[in-house]
Amino acid sequence: MKKNFQRIPRPTRLALLIAAPWLLAGCASLSGTGGIEPVQKIAEQHLGQSVGVARSAAEQDSAAKRVDELLAKPLSADSAVQIALLNNRGLQASLHALGVVEAEVVQASRMPNPGFSFGRSKKGEEREIERTFGFDLGHLIALPLARQAESRRFAAAQRGTALEMLALAADTRKAFYTAVAAEQTLSYMRDVQGAADAGAELAKRMAQAGNWSRLQQAREHAFFADAALNTARAERARVAARERLTRLLSLWGTQTAFTLPERLADLPGEPKDRPDIEQFAMSQRLDVQAAKAQSEATARNLGLSRVTRFINVLELELSRNSSNEGPRQTGYEISVELPLFDWGGARVARAESVYMQSLQRAAQTAVEARSEVREAYQAYRSSYDIARHYRDEAVPTAKRISEENLLRYNGMFIGVFELLADTRAQIGTVNASIEALRDFWVAQADLDMALIGKPSLAGAAAPSVAGAAAAAH
Amino acid sequence: MVSRRDFFRAGGAVTAGVAAAAVSKVAMAALPEPVLQPSPDTMPPLLPSNGRPYNPVVTLNGWTLPWRMNQGVKEFHLVAEPVLRELAPGMKAHLWGYNGQSPGPTIEVVEGDRVRVFVTNKLPEHTSIHWHGQRLPNGMDGVAGLNQKAIPSGKTYVYEFVARRPGTFMYHPHADEMTQMAMGMMGFWVTHPKTKNPLISAVDRDFCFLLNAFDIEPGSATPKIMTMLDFNLWCWNSRVFPGIDTLNVRQGDRVRIRVGNLTMTNHPIHVHGHEFEVTGTDGGPVPRSARWPEVTTDVAVGQMRQVEFIADEPGDWAFHCHKSHHTMNAMGHDVPTLIGVDHRDVVKKISKLVPDYMVMGERGMADMAEMEMPLPDNTIPMMTGQGPFGGVEMGGMFSVLKVRKDQKPGDYRDPGWYQHPKGEVAFEWTGALPEPARFAAEGGRSMPRQQPATAPSATTELRARKPGSGKHQH
Numbered sequence: 053m054k055k056n057f058q059r060i061p062r063p064t065r066l067a068l069l070i071a072a073p074w075l076l077a078g079c080a081s082l083s084g085t086g087g088i089e090p091v092q093k094i095a096e097q098h099l100g101q102s103v104g105v106a107r108s109a110a111e112q113d114s115a116a117k118r119v120d121e122l123l124a125k126p127l128s129a130d131s132a133v134q135i136a137l138l139n140n141r142g143l144q145a146s147l148h149a150l151g152v153v154e155a156e157v158v159q160a161s162r163m164p165n166p167g168f169s170f171g172r173s174k175k176g177e178e179r180e181i182e183r184t185f186g187f188d189l190g191h192l193i194a195l196p197l198a199r200q201a202e203s204r205r206f207a208a209a210q211r212g213t214a215l216e217m218l219a220l221a222a223d224t225r226k227a228f229y230t231a232v233a234a235e236q237t238l239s240y241m242r243d244v245q246g247a248a249d250a251g252a253e254l255a256k257r258m259a260q261a262g263n264w265s266r267l268q269q270a271r272e273h274a275f276f277a278d279a280a281l282n283t284a285r286a287e288r289a290r291v292a293a294r295e296r297l298t299r300l301l302s303l304w305g306t307q308t309a310f311t312l313p314e315r316l317a318d319l320p321g322e323p324k325d326r327p328d329i330e331q332f333a334m335s336q337r338l339d340v341q342a343a344k345a346q347s348e349a350t351a352r353n354l355g356l357s358r359v360t361r362f363i364n365v366l367e368l369e370l371s372r373n374s375s376n377e378g379p380r381q382t383g384y385e386i387s388v389e390l391p392l393f394d395w396g397g398a399r400v401a402r403a404e405s406v407y408m409q410s411l412q413r414a415a416q417t418a419v420e421a422r423s424e425v426r427e428a429y430q431a432y433r434s435s436y437d438i439a440r441h442y443r444d445e446a447v448p449t450a451k452r453i454s455e456e457n458l459l460r461y462n463g464m465f466i467g468v469f470e471l472l473a474d475t476r477a478q479i480g481t482v483n484a485s486i487e488a489l490r491d492f493w494v495a496q497a498d499l500d501m502a503l504i505g506k507p508s509l510a511g512a513a514a515p516s517v518a519g520a521a522a523a524a525h
Numbered sequence: 526m527v528s529r530r531d532f533f534r535a536g537g538a539v540t541a542g543v544a545a546a547a548v549s550k551v552a553m554a555a556l557p558e559p560v561l562q563p564s565p566d567t568m569p570p571l572l573p574s575n576g577r578p579y580n581p582v583v584t585l586n587g588w589t590l591p592w593r594m595n596q597g598v599k600e601f602h603l604v605a606e607p608v609l610r611e612l613a614p615g616m617k618a619h620l621w622g623y624n625g626q627s628p629g630p631t632i633e634v635v636e637g638d639r640v641r642v643f644v645t646n647k648l649p650e651h652t653s654i655h656w657h658g659q660r661l662p663n664g665m666d667g668v669a670g671l672n673q674k675a676i677p678s679g680k681t682y683v684y685e686f687v688a689r690r691p692g693t694f695m696y697h698p699h700a701d702e703m704t705q706m707a708m709g710m711m712g713f714w715v716t717h718p719k720t721k722n723p724l725i726s727a728v729d730r731d732f733c734f735l736l737n738a739f740d741i742e743p744g745s746a747t748p749k750i751m752t753m754l755d756f757n758l759w760c761w762n763s764r765v766f767p768g769i770d771t772l773n774v775r776q777g778d779r780v781r782i783r784v785g786n787l788t789m790t791n792h793p794i795h796v797h798g799h800e801f802e803v804t805g806t807d808g809g810p811v812p813r814s815a816r817w818p819e820v821t822t823d824v825a826v827g828q829m830r831q832v833e834f835i836a837d838e839p840g841d842w843a844f845h846c847h848k849s850h851h852t853m854n855a856m857g858h859d860v861p862t863l864i865g866v867d868h869r870d871v872v873k874k875i876s877k878l879v880p881d882y883m884v885m886g887e888r889g890m891a892d893m894a895e896m897e898m899p900l901p902d903n904t905i906p907m908m909t910g911q912g913p914f915g916g917v918e919m920g921g922m923f924s925v926l927k928v929r930k931d932q933k934p935g936d937y938r939d940p941g942w943y944q945h946p947k948g949e950v951a952f953e954w955t956g957a958l959p960e961p962a963r964f965a966a967e968g969g970r971s972m973p974r975q976q977p978a979t980a981p982s983a984t985t986e987l988r989a990r991k992p993g994s995g996k997h998q999h
Contacts, residue, residue: 250874462898
């Protein structure tokens with residue numbers, strides 16, 4: 053917007069004129085909550101958790117208190133998610149960013165300030181005072197449309213933040229299960245190492261008593277060495293998993309001493325049967341909704357561009373100039389740019405392309421969403437079946453083998469070292485069963501996420517201690 | 526003993542369900558009624574009711590097959606079939622045998638008898654019978670393929686020959702014999718002398734049994750027929766201690782024991798308290814001038830030995846194979862020796878992974894007999910048996926010769942534990958002895974070993990544990 057300084061106006065009469073469109077446009081005002089209500093609503097609806105942004109010291113205090121309360125008990129998946137929602141600094145930043153967007157939206161939906169210029173010039177004896185009150189008419193005309201566009205942009209930002217929050221919740225859940233599994237694996241590996249320790253000690257005494265050669269002792273010692281390696285690997289996996297969770301919960305200092313449950317929750321009785329899962333996901337998923345809304349918005353923007361292709365070149369100025377030598381000069385000026393070189397066609401073409409782009413993006417999002425939800429459901433079902441197989445078949449069979457071996461030990465059909473060797477053979481099964489249960493819970497978190505947003509379907513990729521143990525034998 | 530008819534009436538608990546091949550009833554009608562034996566107990570001697578008289582044997586944990594006389598011919602009926610044999614209380618084996626048992630019944634005949642044996646095959650595969658040690662027509666010798674066609678499943682063949690020489694013999698299959706003998710198909714044959722023979726004494730008690738071995742995985746019931754040498758159950762008549770009956774005799778009895786070996790290794794058979802003479806082999810009676818006094822006689826693979834002695838020392842005398850692993854039941858052959866290795870303190874760690882783990886073996890294997898711990902199904906402890914003074918810690922080829930003053934002739938019942946006269950049992954020494962004079966001259970070694978200067982110092986120190994230093998005192 054350009055401003056020409058020309059004449060001297062008398063402002064009293066103009067005030068009404070200025071106020072009219074301003075009043076007409078209405079007053080878009082700040083919500084005072086930074087626009088996070090939709091995010092809160094989604095958190096409550098899909099996670100059953102509360103989310104908030106701490107602006108004041110008091111709010112920060114109460115959030116910190118709540119986090120401390122949750123940290124005082126061993127974490128559960130839900131309490132971990134709640135802590136992440138209250139405490140994750142990245143999410144807090146995004147929630148604050150929402151406030152920024154809201155402010156921009158409110159800003160954009162307000163009337164542009166009118167321009168007022170005052171000039172005083174002397175020409176010999178003549179003194180001339182110029183007052184110009186300029187107003188961007190185009191903006192005024194486009195204001196209702198711009199306001200819609202801005203509110204759509206705001207809604208999109210809110211959806212984006214909500215998705216970010218949901219992803220954080222899903223990641224936290226997965227990190228929680230991975231950390232608990234790592235904890236469980238470590239504790240089992242320590243038991244194994246204890247037994248290996250016992251075996252090595254026995255072997256040493258066998259050699260000392262003259263019953264074994266150094267070769268036999270060394271062979272038995274090898275298991276001890278392996279077990280120590282596996283324990284070290286399990287320690288590392290535990291630290292990695294715990295630190296990942298710590299990061300997602302944004303914990304530091306003494307908070308990092310949080311406790312986890314000793315073992316993963318048991319497998320639920322039956323897996324959920326969801327034949328209509330694609331439809332359900334399509335109606336629920338925020339990213340699909342966002343894509344749809346986005347293409348609707350670009351459609352409107354396209355219309356807007358078409359309507360306003362000429363408007364931008366229109367300017368209205370009111371002037372009231374007075375001179376001590378002549379009568380007061382009043383009037384208005386409308387200046388129109390001649391759309392000689394820019395008929396706005398490029399802008400329309402751009403808007404059209406943006407629209408087509410968003411249409412295709414929306415379609416792609418929908419196709420991907422369907423595929424993701426299918427994959428997530430499949431992963432959920434198969435990981436359930438695998439975990440159930442471990443629970444009902446593999447682990448009981450391993451246990452039965454151990455029991456039978458103990459009976460054979462009792463009858464002196466096998467020796468204590470064979471008994472220990474058998475427990476070695478069971479390590480893989482026990483570890484794999486822990487991992488299978490973890491994978492199920494992770495798949496469940498992925499599925500929950502896939503129903504409302506884009507999941508990260510990488511699965512659990514922690515280094516497998518079982519695999520290492522199996523490879524070592 | 527029951528006839529087949531009685532047997533089926535009784536419910537057929539033993540062989541019903543395992544009989545493999547159906548045999549036509551019409552075909553069976555003309556044959557001697559097959560007689561079955563469901564019990565593994567020692568049966569009283571079968572006194573001959575017809576034919577030439579003789580002094581019958583007692584088959585340890587077995588029985589003698591009844592016969593019928595048919596126009597001067599002794600007719601027997603053997604039925605080869607799958608059987609369920611109790612090896613000892615607590616363990617039953619799926620074996621193949623004859624007439625309900627493994628080994629099959631003892632066949633007793635008299636020198637000069639014409640014998641006709643019907644053999645019905647109810648096994649899932651063909652079979653034949655070889656009459657080990659007999660003089661007979663070549664076509665009756667029972668080697669399938671060589672002397673005869675194998676007896677197909679479901680068919681009955683007949684063998685007929687004259688029992689020409691007195692002595693101790695066996696019968697066993699000679700068709701897929703590796704399988705069929707590993708499954709327990711065998712039996713005893715005794716030909717009694719027709720007239721008084723100067724080399725064959727008349728005896729008061731005449732016992733017989735076969736040595737056989739099985740490899741049955743603890744917890745299973747069928748022998749592993751591919752095993753060559755590493756058997757884990759050493760049996761007399763498919764029984765292991767404590768499932769083997771005692772040999773109960775009257776003091777002063779002349780006792781004959783006939784032993785045949787159908788395992789794949791030799792067995793030094795040893796009796797306590799008496800010396801015996803080997804009076805006969807598969808070849809017949811041993812000339813008196815060739816008889817050695819022995820307390821142990823080695824019975825090689827495929828051989829028969831008959832030993833005789835006067836049971837003049839009253840008491841409960843051990844009678845066993847002298848290979849000490851043959852007086853054990855199933856055990857691991859790769860179990861490490863833990864003697865002298867104290868590992869009570871490491872138990873805690875092991876029991877984290879194996880909750881019911883218990884320490885055994887650090888003082889020897891006797892723990893095994895002492896502790897009553899759960900074992901796999903269908904197996905018996907490695908060493909067991911309770912005597913009047915505690916655990917006998919035996920298994921396998923072990924029994925007891927019980928010599929009693931008041932055991933009545935012809936009575937084979939167990940008289941119970943021997944009542945020792947006062948002062949005739951070993952007792953704990955509590956006194957002190959004066960230091961005896963000792964022989965002091967000690968020679969050096971003729972060729973001491975040169976030790977290199979840098980020899981490793983790791984010599985194993987002998988660490989004997991004094992009795993009573995452990996927690997348990999015996």
